[in-house]
Amino acid sequence: MRRPRRPLFLARLPYRRRRLRDAARLLPVFGGFLFILPVLWAPAAEPGAEAGARLLSSDVVYFFGVWAGLVAVSAAFAPGLATTQDEEEED
Amino acid sequence: MPFNLLVLACLAYVVFLFCVAFWVERRAYAGRFGWLRSPLVYTLSLSIYCTAWTFYGAVGYAARSGMEFLTIYLGPTLVFIGWWWVLRKLVRIGRKHRVTSIADLISSRFGKSNALGVVVTLMAVVATTPYIALQLQSVVLSFGVFSNAADSLDAGQTAIWVAGGLAVFTIIFGTRNLDAQEQHHGIVTAIAVEAVVKLVALLAVGIFVVWGLAGGVGAMLDRIDASELSAWTMQPGRWTGLIFLSAAAVICLPRMFQVMVVENADEGHLATASWAFPAYVLAMSLFIVPIAVIGLERLPDHANPDMFVLTLPLHEGQNALAMLAFLGGFSSATSMVIIEAIALSTMVSNHILVPGWLRLRPQAAVADDLRGVVLNARRLSIAAVMAMGYGYYQLSGGSAALASIGLIAFAGVAQFLPAMVGGIFWRGATKAGAMAGLLIGFVTWAYALFLPSFGPDAVLSASLLAEGPWGVTWLRPQALFGVAGMDPLIHAIFWSLMLNGTAFFVISVLTFPSPVERLQGAAFVNVFDEGSGAPRRWSRGEAEPEELLVMAQRILGDEEAQVLFESEARGQGKTQSLLPDPTPEFISTLEQRLAGSVGAATAHAMISQLVGGAAVSVGDLMALASESAERAEHSAQLEAQRAELARTAGALREVNEKLTRLSVQKDAFLSQISHELRTPMTSIRAFSEILAEGDLPPEMVARNGRIIHEETKRLTRLLDDLLDLSVLENGKVTLSLTLSNLRDMIDRAIQASEQVKPEREVVFRRDLMRENIFLRTDADRLTQVFINLISNARKYCEAEFPEIRINLRMRGGRVIIDVIDNGRGIPKDAQSTIFEKFTRLPEEGRAKGAGLGLAICREITENLGGTIAYLPGQGGAAFRLILPLRLDLGAQGQGG
Structure with a gap:
């Protein structure tokens, strides 16, 4: 009851901003999943193991690839989130 | 490389930093902020997360444990790209409530309790002093790398020089003024410069290694696969636990809180930092694995992997590069120590020294120059923190035990997490809960991780480690409650945070918060509700405005205090006086301003001394709540x-x-x-x-x-x-009710109306079968209605072959009779008035009749308990008559 009534439906632009916030909230969840995913992989190859096993270099490439991807997505989100600072807030 | 040259370069670098800080302070003092408050500077200052431990140690970590060093960066990355969850709220609360440190945040959230502030401060000091020692050690080690052949270098002497120099730098730029928001532009800019230096240094070494030594990216990847690092296997528990731990630490570390929240100049900067900081740490860790791989490959076996960043360029004869790397490591160490010292000293002075001073001399709040006291307390604290760091370094003897202290410190500060995050998201969190959680978490951490880290028989005896206290095996420090076989670090994190969070939650649920706690809880949790504003913390101002002004001048300085009072007085509508009335709102504003300088708990204590304990009560809270509820109801x-x-x-x-x-x-x-x-x-x-x-x-x-x-x-x-x-209108009509046949009535009406325009031949369409029903009604009156309707139809129907339909339907004890002709009907705008007296249609003027027929019909049907209405859309004039089958005289009492 303390909370001022908020409109049930929004115009196109505020609607997009809301969804952008949702995406920004979910991003670390996806990031966490991708970072912890290797736990489920088969152990990396012992040196001299037969071909087909995982290589350390591919692990390196995987982690930095995911990492760079997260940075890029987050950079794409940032301007849209920063402009909404002054408008009404939720939760 | 001559050792003296190294010392010279180092000194030149320090002088350069001094100049930067000094110049920036001058600019800031003149009010020309410009790029000083840019998101770039903010992001770079956040890089103090990367200390010397990460600059040098990450390579060593990678050489020993493969990819595990990444977890230290992945956690913060997740926290920053998820800034919309926690960081945004933290920064908003920090700015709105002028929070000065993490201890201030927790104490302020839980009812401005100084006891909590003291506990958090002590925990932070215990957990991070070894970390400062680690930085000193890294500087000493890096000096040692250069000096090994040349001079005999006294490690202790180097450490004391470094510690002393850093203390001087921090005191000069960290305690220049008692800024309202505790912001130190000079230092922050110097830190940003150091951040660039360490990034450039590490990237330079990395590029040299990959393209200079390994021969390109492809060759580098091959060498990685060939190296001993690839023997590394991921331990799921450590991997996940360390990501969580570093994520918690990046919020809870006092120095991170200092640059992230306290020094934040603009909330918008966080949006940039949300991706730029992860990008920074990505760049910092990009070449760690290559440096470790090539270092292991090329350097002799006994070489310390922690120093590969320095020794590898030296080994390859790249002295300039080694010098750059040295400056990078030096930057990492110094920037961390400076900010950590500021953060800790703010906490120590605001929560321990100043309250102690005020307790010893209660009259000091109004009498003494508190600014001087606070500043001196802070200088003293900085010196003390440095001295403790140095002392710890000396005690531990620069041993390898220090190397593991980074993660141990992380685990220590992570104990703040439940109280802090719980406090800003859960209104039910109470002071007792926070206190219980912090203490239990801290004790568990110390018992299971910190004390055993010194090694057997150092603090805890070997037998206690092996068998538990008094032989109680389930209390063994590294296998609490029988959980053996877990990695000791993960074991300690698991149990300390588990017990911490549980105690925090359970005690919070069981206890009842004080009014101030509840106010602060609401203000923190609902920080984004603009409407709530600054809560009233005082029920009634009894303080003398003059006394308040004197006190504010002692803390804020004469000019700033006077400006504040004057603007408040103007806000209250006073044009002449400088002193505002001591309204609750004004006192709350003043308290918040003071809190920016001396912390919320001290500010609260000082104000309540003057106001005379008129702090808000539960009754006031309820009144406040019902007031706003009333307002909402009123507007509804x-x-x-x-x-x-x-x-x-x-x-x-x-x-x-x-x-x-x-x-x-x-x-x-x-x-x-x-x-x-x-x-x-x-x-x-x-x-x-x-x-x-x-x-x-x-x-x-x-x-x-x-x-x-x-x-x-x-x-x-x-x-x-x-x-x-x-x-009829007056309801004085007497009805003679009989049982009559409807068909007879209509027959009579048709006969009676034949004299109207007798020359016209009208066809009647009727349903004689259905009409054959008996109604209990006044037959003569009802017949008159039919006569009027049928006469009207005969009179006004202009069709060539006039035709009148009479339809009849029964519905629920009522009979519905429609009388419809095939004329033009009645125009829409006249339909609403045709039943009024004296109404005649415009073109009807020529016809005979006084316009009373339909009015009489309506009055009769109403007296007979029915209704009559015009029925549009029937292809002609149509009237619908609804009558009860059996008229009960008692039921038509309304006929009046």
Whole structure:
């Protein structure tokens, strides 16, 4: 009851901003999943193991690839989130 | 490389940093901030997360444990790209409540309790002092790398020089003024410069390694696969646990809180930092694995992997590069130590030294120059923190035990996490809960991780480690409750945070918070509700404004305090006086300003000393809540009333239109009726005059007499109708109820109306079967209704072959009778008035009749307990008559 009534439906632009916030909230969840995913992989190859096993270099490439991807997505989100600072807030 | 050159470069670098900080302070003092407050500087200052431990140690970590070093960066990355969850709220709270440190945040959230502030401060000091020692050690080690052959370098001496130099730098730039928001532009900019230096240094070494030594990216990847690092296997528990731990630490570390929240100049900067900081740490860790791989490959076996960043370029004869790397490591160490010292000293002075001083000398709050006291307390604290760091370094003897202290410190500060995150998201969190959680978490951490880290028999005896205290095996420090076989670090994190969080939650649920706690809880959790504003923390101001001003001047400085008081006085509408009234709002504002300098708990204590313990009570809280509830209800009521008014206005407008139309019609009718009355009267008068003259042939007399008779009959009929109508309207009609056949009534009505326009042939369409029902009603009156309706139809239906349909339906004890002709019907705008008296359609003027027929019909049907209405859309004029099958006289009481 303390909370001022908020409109049930929004115009196109505020609607997009809301969804952008949702995406920004979910991003670390996806990031966490991708970072912890290797736990489920088969152990990396012992040196001299037969071909087909995982290589350390591919692990390196995987982690930095995911990492760079997260940075890029987050950079794409940032301007849209920063402009909404002054408008009404939720939760 | 000559060692002296190294020392010279180092000194030159320090002087350069001094100049940067000094110049920036000058700029800031002049109010020219410009790029000083840019998101770039903010992001770079956040890089103090990367200390010397990460600059040098990450390579060593990678050489020992493969990819695990990444977890230290992945956690913060997740926290920053998820800034919308926690960081945004932290920064908003920090700015709104002028939080000065993490201890201040927790103490302020839980009712400005200084006890909590003290506990958090002590925990932070215990957990991070070894970390400062680690930085000193790394600097000493890096000096040692260069000096190994040249001079005999006293490690202890280097450490004391570094510690002393850093203390001087921090004191000069960290305690220049008691800034309202604890911001240190000079230091932050110097830190940003150092951040660039360490990034450039590490990237330079990395590029040299990959392209200079390994021969390109492809070759580098091959060497990675060939190296001993690839023997590394991921331990799921450590991997996940360390990501979580570093994520918690990046929020909870005092130095990170300092640059992230306290030094934040603009919330918008966080949006940039959300991706730029992860990008920074990505760049910092990009070449860690290559450096480790090549270092292991090329350097002798006994080389310390922690120093590969330095020794590898030196080994390859790249002295300039080694110098750059050295400066990078030096930057990492110094920037961390400076900010950590500022953060810790703020906490120590605001929560321990100043409150202690005020307790010893209660009158000091108004009498002494507190600014000096606070600043000196802070200088003292900085020196003490440095001294403790140095002392710890000396004690531990620069041993390898220090290397693991990074993660141990992380685990220590992570104990703040439940109280902090719980405090800003959960209003139910209480001071007792926070205190219990912090203490239990801290004790568990110390027992299971910190003390054993010194090694067996150092603090905890080996037998205690192996068998538990008094032989209680389930209390063994590294296998609590029988959980053996877990990695000791993960084991300690698991149990300390588990017990911490549980105690925090359970005690919070069981205890009842004080009013100030509840106010602060609401203000913190709902920080984004703009409407809530600054909560009233004082029920009634009894303080002397002058005393308040004196106290504010002691803390804020004369000018700033006077400006604040004057603007508040203007805000209260006082144009002359400098002193505002001590309203609760004003006192809360003042308290918040003071909190920015001395912390919330001290500010609260000082104000309550002057105000005389008039802090808000539970009753005030309830009053506040019901006040706002009342306001909300009041506005809801207003809204409802407004809607009702709008509805009433609409109805009134409709009625008004109808009245206007009726009035026009009535005027028209009055002239019509006078005409109607006048015409027979005129002819009666004329013919009676002729008769009075006599001398007339008898047939003439008879004719005139007949005319007079006809005219009087017409007059009588007109007057009868009017009388009849007024009787019906007044409800004084007496009904003679009988059981009569509807078909008979309609038959009679058709017969009776045949005299109207007898020349017209009208076809009737009826359903004789259905009409054959008996109604209990007044048959004569009802017949009159039918006569009127059918006569009207005969009179006004202009079709070539007029036709009248009479439909009949039964529904729920009522009979519905429609009388429909095939004429043009009644125009829409006239439909609403045809049942009014004296109404005649415009083109009907020529026809006979006074416009009373339908009015009489309506009155009769209402008296018979039914309704009559015009039925549009039937292809002609249509009237629907609804009557009860059995009229009960008792039920028509409303006929009035």
